[in-house]
Amino acid sequence: MTRPDPGAIVQPTLRARRLGLHTQHQPVVLMRTDCHVCLAEGLAGRPQVLLSAAGREVRAALFQVEGNSLLGPDEAALSETAWEMLGVTEGAPIAVTHAPALESLASVRSRIYGHRLNAAAFASIVGDVATARYTDVHLAAFLTASAVLPLDEEETIDLTAAMIGVGDRLSWDAPVVVDKHCVGGLPGNRTTPLVVAIVAANGLIMPKTSSRAITSPAGTADTMETLAPVDLDIAALKRVVEQEGGCIVWGGAIHLSPADDKFVRIERELDIDTEGQLIASVLSKKIAAGSTHVVIDIPVGPTAKVRSEENARHLAERMRMVAERSGLEARCLLTDGTQPVGRGIGPALEARDLLAVLRNAPGAPDDLRRRAASLAGVALEIGGKSEPGKGAALALKTLADGRAWTKFQAICEAQGGMRAPPLAAQTHPIVADRAGRVVHIDNRKLARLAKLAGAPDVKAAGIFMEARLGQDVERGQPLLHVHAETAGELAYALDYAVAAGDIIRVET
Amino acid sequence: MTRPDPGAIVQPTLRARRLGLHTQHQPVVLMRTDCHVCLAEGLAGRPQVLLSAAGREVRAALFQVEGNSLLGPDEAALSETAWEMLGVTEGAPIAVTHAPALESLASVRSRIYGHRLNAAAFASIVGDVATARYTDVHLAAFLTASAVLPLDEEETIDLTAAMIGVGDRLSWDAPVVVDKHCVGGLPGNRTTPLVVAIVAANGLIMPKTSSRAITSPAGTADTMETLAPVDLDIAALKRVVEQEGGCIVWGGAIHLSPADDKFVRIERELDIDTEGQLIASVLSKKIAAGSTHVVIDIPVGPTAKVRSEENARHLAERMRMVAERSGLEARCLLTDGTQPVGRGIGPALEARDLLAVLRNAPGAPDDLRRRAASLAGVALEIGGKSEPGKGAALALKTLADGRAWTKFQAICEAQGGMRAPPLAAQTHPIVADRAGRVVHIDNRKLARLAKLAGAPDVKAAGIFMEARLGQDVERGQPLLHVHAETAGELAYALDYAVAAGDIIRVET
Known part of the structure; x- marks a missing residue:
C-alpha cells in the first residue's frame, strides 16, 4: 500500500495556565470542550493527549471543561505534575495533539493474557512508566498482571535491569559499599538509621536511600524526615556520604529508580506488595546507589509480611539469586516477626525510639537495639571491620560508647540540620x-x-x-x-x- | 479491648460548586489545601474522600488546589460525575470525611494473589463497582486479575448473577423474548438493527439494548445513534417495544447493568476483552432485559476476536452453560470471520450499509444481508414464527418485500425520529x-x-x-x-x- 504526504500539519496550540492543582501525581490537562484544538483535532472522549512545549513532551489525561467559568477558550490548564514535567511558564504556547499509541502496552496486554515477558518488553514498559506515559489504569494492570501470575526469576532479573536502566546511578571510590534493607511488614522495625550510624562510625561507606511507606504506617524516609531533611538531590547525597560515610535519604528525590516511585503509588492504593516487584524494587535501588553488598532483614511471623519460614527461605534464595545475576552480593537474615519492634509505630514515634537507643536512654527498647546490632554486625563483617561472628558485638559497643550517636547527629547536620520529631495533639x-x-x-x-x-x-x-x-x-x-x-x-x-x-x- | 465514646463528631462541611469538569467519568472533588476540612480531617495525601449531602454518599478522588485562583477556602468543587451522583445544587453544604475502607477490596486482593472468588465476593465487588466506589486503579486491578487467571465457569455464573443483581430488570408479557448478540472482533458486522427489524416485523418481541464500542471502531449503539436517538430511559424503551415489538437502544442509559458500564470504560482503556467478563457482560444484560432466548454470533477467523474453531466452540459451550445456569437459553452460531462484513467500518459508514440493505438498494452488501437473515432466522424459529430450517428464508423475504424497512423506520420514529448518518469531511x-x-x-x-x-x-x-x-x-x-x-x-x-x-x- 502507498500513501501520500499528508502535508505540513499545523501544530494546534493553547496557552499554558498553572492551576496549582494536585491530581494524585497524574499529569492532567484541562481544556475547554469548545476550544479550537478540541474541535480541530477531534479530541472529545480521548483519555490522553500529548502536550509538547519547547522540546519536551508529556502525555496527560484530558479533562474537558464545559462553560467559561474556569478557563479561557485558548487556555490549557495543567496539573502540578504536568506543569513540572513540561517545564513551561505561564502563558507559554503548548501544542496539544493525539497521544500516539504506546507500543509497550502490547506487552502489558500479552501478560494480562498470561504470557511471560522478555527483557526487551520489560525495558520498554519500564521506560514508558518512568517517563509517566502510563495512566494509573495501565500501571494497575501491569502490576496486577505481574502478581496473579508471579514474575519468575528471569522476569525478575529483567525487570530489575530495566528499572536500573531508567534511573541515575551512583559510583563510589571504595571496594565495598554496603547497604541494608528490610522487606517490611513488621511495625516499628526501624533499624536502618541505627545501622547506618554504626557502620559509618566504623569507617564503611553506606549511601542509604530509603522509601516512603508503601502499605505500612511508616517508611524509613518518613521516619527519618522527622529528624532531618531527606529530600536531597544526588549532589547533596554525595557530599553527605563523602563527608560522613553514610546518609539516610529518600530515594524518590534522587531518581535512582523513577519507575519504582510510580509503581509504589499504585501498590499503595491497591495495598499489594508482591515478591517479584519487591525484589526488583529493592535490588534496582541498591545497585543504582552503587552498592556492592546488601544485608536483608526478613522478619517472619504469622501476621508479618512473610508468614512462614518456608516463604522466607524462598524469598531469600530468589533475592540472593537475582542479586547475584545483577552483580550484587545479598546476605539475608531471617528475624523474629511475631510482634512489633520498639514501642513506636508511625514516623515520629519510631524516631523517638531511635533517639532513645542512640542516646542510651534508660528504657530505650532493647529489641530494637539488638536487631540493629545484628544487621550492622553482618555489614561490619562483610566490610572487613570485624572478624566473622564478632560484628554484632562491635555494633553494640559502637552504640554503647556513643560513637553511633555522634555519627548520627553528624549525618543529620550534613543532611540539613537535626530536628525534634513532633508530638501528636x-x-x-x-x-x-x-x-x-x-x-x-x-x-x-x-x-x-x-x-x-x-x-x-x-x-x-x-x-x-x-x-x-x-x-x-x-x-x-x-x-x-x-x-x-x-x-x-x-x-x-x-x-x-x-x-x-x-x-x-x-x-x- | 474497650474504647470510650469518641463523642459527637461535628461533620465538616464545604459549599458545593459545579465546575462543568469532565474527568473521564471519575467522581472527583477539588478542595483547597488550606481549607478547614483538609486541615481538621487530615485529608492531605488521601486518594479518596467520602462526600455526603442530603442522604446521598459519593466516594470521590481528592484533588487539592494550592492558592486562591480557582476555589474559595470553603468550597468543594465537583466533577460532573460527582455532581450528578450526589444530586446537589450550587452552594449546598457537603460533608467531607475520610472514605471508609472498602471491604470488597480484600476480595480483589485475594484474586490478585491467585485465589478464586465465591458468589458473595463477586456480589460485594460488583455492588461497590456499580455505586462508583472503586477508583480506576481498583477497577483495572479487578479486571486484570480476572484475565490473567481466567474466571472459571462457577465464577462466571457468580459474576453474571452479581451484575444482574445491581441493575434494573425488565419484564414482558410474552412467552418468548428473543435477543441477539455478536461477540465482536469483525469490523462492519452490524447485523443487529436488521435482525431486530426482521424479527419485530414478524411479530416477536425483541427489546434490544446494545453497547457502545469497547475495543472496536463502532458498537451497535454508536452506529444506531447516527440513525435515531438511542439514549432512551426504561419508560421510553418499554413504550417503543410495546408499540413496535422491538427497539435498538443504548444499554448504558437504562442501567440494566451499571457495573458493566464501569468495566467497559477500563477494558477500553486497556484494550482487553476477556471470555469471563464478556460472557457475564452479555448474559447479564440479556437477562436484565427480560429475554428468554438469545442468538449469539461468533465470527471465527485468524484476525477476528475468536481465532480458531476450537476457541469458538469453547466459548460457545461456556456461554451456553452459563446461560442455562442463569435461566436463559443461548444458541451460538459460528460464522465466517476472515474479512469485514459490508463495506463500511465506523458508525456512520456502517449505518449507510444498513440503509442500503433495508431499502434493497442496488449494490447493497449481500454478505451483510445474508448474515442478518441467518441470525434472524434462528430467532424466528425459536419464536415459532417459522418451521425449523426455514427461518433464514423468511428473514430474506421480510427484507425483500420491504416489511423490515417499514418496521425499521417505525422503530426509529418511535425512538425519537429517524435521521441521516453524517458524511466525513x-x-x-x-x-x-x-x-x-x-x-x-x-x-x-x-x-x-x-x-x-x-x-x-x-x-x-x-x-x-x-x-x-x-x-x-x-x-x-x-x-x-x-x-x-x-x-x-x-x-x-x-x-x-x-x-x-x-x-x-x-x-x-
Whole structure:
C-alpha cells in the first residue's frame, strides 16, 4: 500500500495556565470542550493527549471543561505534575495533539493474557512508566498482571535491569559499599538509621536511600524526615556520604529508580506488595546507589509480611539469586516477626525510639537495639571491620560508647540540620478488657490502626505500644496508645479498633 | 479491648460548586489545601474522600488546589460525575470525611494473589463497582486479575448473577423474548438493527439494548445513534417495544447493568476483552432485559476476536452453560470471520450499509444481508414464527418485500425520529502498490486504522472498503478509503497505515 504526504500539519496550540492543582501525581490537562484544538483535532472522549512545549513532551489525561467559568477558550490548564514535567511558564504556547499509541502496552496486554515477558518488553514498559506515559489504569494492570501470575526469576532479573536502566546511578571510590534493607511488614522495625550510624562510625561507606511507606504506617524516609531533611538531590547525597560515610535519604528525590516511585503509588492504593516487584524494587535501588553488598532483614511471623519460614527461605534464595545475576552480593537474615519492634509505630514515634537507643536512654527498647546490632554486625563483617561472628558485638559497643550517636547527629547536620520529631495533639489508650497474659499481637491490624490514625502522612500519628507478648496485664491497663493529630482521625481509628476484634489478645 | 465514646463528631462541611469538569467519568472533588476540612480531617495525601449531602454518599478522588485562583477556602468543587451522583445544587453544604475502607477490596486482593472468588465476593465487588466506589486503579486491578487467571465457569455464573443483581430488570408479557448478540472482533458486522427489524416485523418481541464500542471502531449503539436517538430511559424503551415489538437502544442509559458500564470504560482503556467478563457482560444484560432466548454470533477467523474453531466452540459451550445456569437459553452460531462484513467500518459508514440493505438498494452488501437473515432466522424459529430450517428464508423475504424497512423506520420514529448518518469531511484512498490478488485482510489492523481516524467518537470517521478476499486488483486501485473529520486525524490514521505494514495483502 502507498500513501501520500499528508502535508505540513499545523501544530494546534493553547496557552499554558498553572492551576496549582494536585491530581494524585497524574499529569492532567484541562481544556475547554469548545476550544479550537478540541474541535480541530477531534479530541472529545480521548483519555490522553500529548502536550509538547519547547522540546519536551508529556502525555496527560484530558479533562474537558464545559462553560467559561474556569478557563479561557485558548487556555490549557495543567496539573502540578504536568506543569513540572513540561517545564513551561505561564502563558507559554503548548501544542496539544493525539497521544500516539504506546507500543509497550502490547506487552502489558500479552501478560494480562498470561504470557511471560522478555527483557526487551520489560525495558520498554519500564521506560514508558518512568517517563509517566502510563495512566494509573495501565500501571494497575501491569502490576496486577505481574502478581496473579508471579514474575519468575528471569522476569525478575529483567525487570530489575530495566528499572536500573531508567534511573541515575551512583559510583563510589571504595571496594565495598554496603547497604541494608528490610522487606517490611513488621511495625516499628526501624533499624536502618541505627545501622547506618554504626557502620559509618566504623569507617564503611553506606549511601542509604530509603522509601516512603508503601502499605505500612511508616517508611524509613518518613521516619527519618522527622529528624532531618531527606529530600536531597544526588549532589547533596554525595557530599553527605563523602563527608560522613553514610546518609539516610529518600530515594524518590534522587531518581535512582523513577519507575519504582510510580509503581509504589499504585501498590499503595491497591495495598499489594508482591515478591517479584519487591525484589526488583529493592535490588534496582541498591545497585543504582552503587552498592556492592546488601544485608536483608526478613522478619517472619504469622501476621508479618512473610508468614512462614518456608516463604522466607524462598524469598531469600530468589533475592540472593537475582542479586547475584545483577552483580550484587545479598546476605539475608531471617528475624523474629511475631510482634512489633520498639514501642513506636508511625514516623515520629519510631524516631523517638531511635533517639532513645542512640542516646542510651534508660528504657530505650532493647529489641530494637539488638536487631540493629545484628544487621550492622553482618555489614561490619562483610566490610572487613570485624572478624566473622564478632560484628554484632562491635555494633553494640559502637552504640554503647556513643560513637553511633555522634555519627548520627553528624549525618543529620550534613543532611540539613537535626530536628525534634513532633508530638501528636490527640492520644487515647486502648486498654485490656480482662486480666491475663498477652498471647497474640496482630501486626497487620496494628499497621491498619496506625494508618487510620493518619500515619505516615501525619508524622506524629501512630501507636505507642505498652504490651509485649507474654506480659501479664490487669483489666483496664493500657495495651497501647493511639496518637492522632485531629479528633476526627482519632475517632476514625478508634472505630476501627472496636470493629477489628482482638488487635492484642489477652487470655486469662 | 474497650474504647470510650469518641463523642459527637461535628461533620465538616464545604459549599458545593459545579465546575462543568469532565474527568473521564471519575467522581472527583477539588478542595483547597488550606481549607478547614483538609486541615481538621487530615485529608492531605488521601486518594479518596467520602462526600455526603442530603442522604446521598459519593466516594470521590481528592484533588487539592494550592492558592486562591480557582476555589474559595470553603468550597468543594465537583466533577460532573460527582455532581450528578450526589444530586446537589450550587452552594449546598457537603460533608467531607475520610472514605471508609472498602471491604470488597480484600476480595480483589485475594484474586490478585491467585485465589478464586465465591458468589458473595463477586456480589460485594460488583455492588461497590456499580455505586462508583472503586477508583480506576481498583477497577483495572479487578479486571486484570480476572484475565490473567481466567474466571472459571462457577465464577462466571457468580459474576453474571452479581451484575444482574445491581441493575434494573425488565419484564414482558410474552412467552418468548428473543435477543441477539455478536461477540465482536469483525469490523462492519452490524447485523443487529436488521435482525431486530426482521424479527419485530414478524411479530416477536425483541427489546434490544446494545453497547457502545469497547475495543472496536463502532458498537451497535454508536452506529444506531447516527440513525435515531438511542439514549432512551426504561419508560421510553418499554413504550417503543410495546408499540413496535422491538427497539435498538443504548444499554448504558437504562442501567440494566451499571457495573458493566464501569468495566467497559477500563477494558477500553486497556484494550482487553476477556471470555469471563464478556460472557457475564452479555448474559447479564440479556437477562436484565427480560429475554428468554438469545442468538449469539461468533465470527471465527485468524484476525477476528475468536481465532480458531476450537476457541469458538469453547466459548460457545461456556456461554451456553452459563446461560442455562442463569435461566436463559443461548444458541451460538459460528460464522465466517476472515474479512469485514459490508463495506463500511465506523458508525456512520456502517449505518449507510444498513440503509442500503433495508431499502434493497442496488449494490447493497449481500454478505451483510445474508448474515442478518441467518441470525434472524434462528430467532424466528425459536419464536415459532417459522418451521425449523426455514427461518433464514423468511428473514430474506421480510427484507425483500420491504416489511423490515417499514418496521425499521417505525422503530426509529418511535425512538425519537429517524435521521441521516453524517458524511466525513476528509477522505483518502489507500491503494494497491502492485497488481495482483487480495489474499489476506487484517481485521485488527483495519479496526485500529478506523479508530485512529476517529471512530467511534467521531461518527463519520472510519473506513469504506473496496477490496474483498480473492479479488483481482490493478496497481493504484483503491483498496479502501479512510474517512476522517479533520486533517489531523486523517494524517494520524495514514501514518499508522504506513507503519502497520500490510493491512490488505495483495500478491502477484
